[in-house]
Amino acid sequence: MQHRAIRPAARCAPFPHALSWALIALLLQPGAIATAGAPDFQLQQLAPGVFVHIGQQLALDAPGHDDIANIGFIVGTRCVAVIDTGGSVRIGRALLAAIRQRTRLPICYVINTHVHVDHVLGNAAFAPERPKFVGHAALTAALARSRDFFLQQYPEDLDQPPSAAQIIGPDITVDQTLELELGGRRLSLRAWPLAHTDCDLTVLDNGSGTLWTGDLLFRDRLPAVDGSASGWLRVLDELARLRVTRAVPGHGPIASDLSMALQPERRYLRALIDGVRDQLARGGSMQQAIAQVAAAEQPQWLLWDSTHARNVAHVYEQMEWQ
Amino acid sequence: MHAQSMSHAVPQARAAVLACLLLGLCGVASATGDGQTPSSGAWEYLQREFYPDRNLGLLDEHFMSLEAPANTPDPAATPLTLRFGDAAVGHIRQIRVIIDNNPSPVAATFDVASGARVAEIGLRVRIDRFTSVRAIAETTDGRFEMRSAWVNASGGCSAPPSTLTAGSLGEIRFRPSPDGRSMLISIRHPNNSGFQIDPRSGEPIAAHYVSHLRFSSDGRTLLQADTGISLSENPSLRIASDQPLPAPIAVDVIDSADAHFTGRWGGALAGNAAGSAAAGAGGTR
Numbered sequence: 001m002q003h004r005a006i007r008p009a010a011r012c013a014p015f016p017h018a019l020s021w022a023l024i025a026l027l028l029q030p031g032a033i034a035t036a037g038a039p040d041f042q043l044q045q046l047a048p049g050v051f052v053h054i055g056q057q058l059a060l061d062a063p064g065h066d067d068i069a070n071i072g073f074i075v076g077t078r079c080v081a082v083i084d085t086g087g088s089v090r091i092g093r094a095l096l097a098a099i100r101q102r103t104r105l106p107i108c109y110v111i112n113t114h115v116h117v118d119h120v121l122g123n124a125a126f127a128p129e130r131p132k133f134v135g136h137a138a139l140t141a142a143l144a145r146s147r148d149f150f151l152q153q154y155p156e157d158l159d160q161p162p163s164a165a166q167i168i169g170p171d172i173t174v175d176q177t178l179e180l181e182l183g184g185r186r187l188s189l190r191a192w193p194l195a196h197t198d199c200d201l202t203v204l205d206n207g208s209g210t211l212w213t214g215d216l217l218f219r220d221r222l223p224a225v226d227g228s229a230s231g232w233l234r235v236l237d238e239l240a241r242l243r244v245t246r247a248v249p250g251h252g253p254i255a256s257d258l259s260m261a262l263q264p265e266r267r268y269l270r271a272l273i274d275g276v277r278d279q280l281a282r283g284g285s286m287q288q289a290i291a292q293v294a295a296a297e298q299p300q301w302l303l304w305d306s307t308h309a310r311n312v313a314h315v316y317e318q319m320e321w322q
Numbered sequence: 323m324h325a326q327s328m329s330h331a332v333p334q335a336r337a338a339v340l341a342c343l344l345l346g347l348c349g350v351a352s353a354t355g356d357g358q359t360p361s362s363g364a365w366e367y368l369q370r371e372f373y374p375d376r377n378l379g380l381l382d383e384h385f386m387s388l389e390a391p392a393n394t395p396d397p398a399a400t401p402l403t404l405r406f407g408d409a410a411v412g413h414i415r416q417i418r419v420i421i422d423n424n425p426s427p428v429a430a431t432f433d434v435a436s437g438a439r440v441a442e443i444g445l446r447v448r449i450d451r452f453t454s455v456r457a458i459a460e461t462t463d464g465r466f467e468m469r470s471a472w473v474n475a476s477g478g479c480s481a482p483p484s485t486l487t488a489g490s491l492g493e494i495r496f497r498p499s500p501d502g503r504s505m506l507i508s509i510r511h512p513n514n515s516g517f518q519i520d521p522r523s524g525e526p527i528a529a530h531y532v533s534h535l536r537f538s539s540d541g542r543t544l545l546q547a548d549t550g551i552s553l554s555e556n557p558s559l560r561i562a563s564d565q566p567l568p569a570p571i572a573v574d575v576i577d578s579a580d581a582h583f584t585g586r587w588g589g590a591l592a593g594n595a596a597g598s599a600a601a602g603a604g605g606t607r
Binding site: 141144145149152198280281282283284285286287290309310312313314317318320321322 | 389391393395396399401403444446477482484485486488489495497498499500504505506508510521522556558560
């Protein structure tokens with residue numbers, strides 16, 4: 001037992017055997033490993049049967065990058081719907097363990113709000129539960145484009161050995177809207193046109209008035225434009241008209257006033273579009289645009305450096321041909 | 323959100339030290355403050371090919387500089403800007419842009435017409451993996467100047483084509499700066515690298531790229547370039563001078579399928595028309 005010397009063992013000393021057996025028991029249960037591996041996995045109950053885990057505001061290459069998105073679940077009388085699964089199978093298992101601490105009902109749906117790694121890589125944790133995976137009609141193709149990238153960039157976030165089969169796409173796709181019945185509660189899913197991505201989906205729990213926006217709403221963390229900034233602004237106009245009790249953003253704190261919560265993101269996207277248009281009108285280079293566009297927004301946002309330049313480049317490449 | 327870069331600073335530094343020791347480049351590195359980017363097999367080959375027995379010994383950043391983002395905002399369209407100082411403007415004959423670790427490292431070879439006062443060239447390139455990017459200029463008196471930069475990026479050559487639908491193949495747009503000294507030229511072309519996969523069919527997409535560009539005024543060539551698969555989709559060229567650019571300007575483009583496209587700019591400055599004077603594409607084949 002030489003390796004114990006590297007750890008302070010004072011409190012463990014009286015129960016060495018009991019602890020060893022407990023560890024072995026944990027190691028034999030994949031679900032339990034996840035819980036043990038993520039002891040800080042916190043859940044909030046927003047309304048009866050509506051649970052969310054708030055992700056951390058970290059960069060995508062930071063330690064803990066697999067736990068940056070808001071993910072959660074909704075419990076009906078018949079079954080459970082999961083909304084996004086986190087950025088690793090480990091986080092997906094932590095979510096599954098948290099669900100199992102609260103209900104034994106089957107998980108009938110796993111809904112992905114879009115294609116990004118921090119929202120979908122936990123899907124594989126739910127496969128043994130045999131849910132229907134649900135996503136935007138464009139999610140299947142978006143995942144097909146992303147699988148190699150995920151495997152190359154995030155192999156450690158999958159079960160070993162990493163495989164494309166763990167990156168699970170939808171069984172049920174949503175063209176426009178879809179209603180899902182969980183027993184005593186009905187979810188309204190809505191597919192949106194090109195905005196944050198080309199496969200953004202929102203989930204409204206009608207009973208509690210809780211809208212899961214996916215990454216159509218970033219709070220505090222700088223929004224990442226992977227679709228169309230102008231398309232996104234149009235979607236925000238529609239979202240602002242919805243009457244909901246609360247909104248769960250893709251990143252950042254829960255919003256009680258959706259319309260207000262959309263304002264900072266709207267302001268940034270507007271500054272991005274106006275700034276790039278101005279640069280192009282003056283024949284400015286992409287580098288000049290990156291340095292100057294929307295610079296006044298920087299103090300308002302977290303993780304600016306890793307995302308803003310990409311946003312400007314993306315919008316610049318699009319607007320060059322509008 | 324996609325992560326796009328990781329720090330490989332340690333191996334990079336180790337490679338630089340090795341290059342320094344093995345190639346005797348230590349003096350160059352310290353003299354220019356620019357030699358930290360590691361050498362590579364590709365560069366050593368290309369150096370023998372293009373610059374045998376040449377001293378690429380350098381002046382300083384005031385003569386020529388290369389601006390490249392250390393962490394690219396888009397691996398498939400990484401912006402590069404070459405700037406020439408007062409002593410260099412009007413005295414550059416040729417510039418090669420080399421991306422060491424790309425499958426086709428020579429991204430572009432620009433030939434500058436005698437007397438053309440080119441102060442800046444901007445372009446956007448694909449970066450396949452972490453690499454040194456170099457610009458080597460030959461002066462009119464036969465000297466060679468090199469600048470290099472390290473770019474953290476991967477996947478630029480195999481990135482799927484954009485889903486952009488605006489514009490048509492071979493369309494060329496002109497966006498002059500308000501002072502008339504620079505021109506942003508945008509060319510609508512897929513510039514397929516040959517390393518891309520069609521995400522719908524899963525089939526490889528054949529290489530189809532802009533192979534030659536000519537920038538002229540009243541029939542007089544000011545600048546031309548041989549280009550290849552390392553240019554980004556919808557290639558962009560930004561040219562600046564220390565004087566107002568001549569007008570009218572024509573840009574002639576030839577691609578790898580031998581299609582010819584021409585765009586013309588009559589001389590209206592930005593502010594008159596909303597941003598740009600568009601020009602039609604010419605005939606093909």
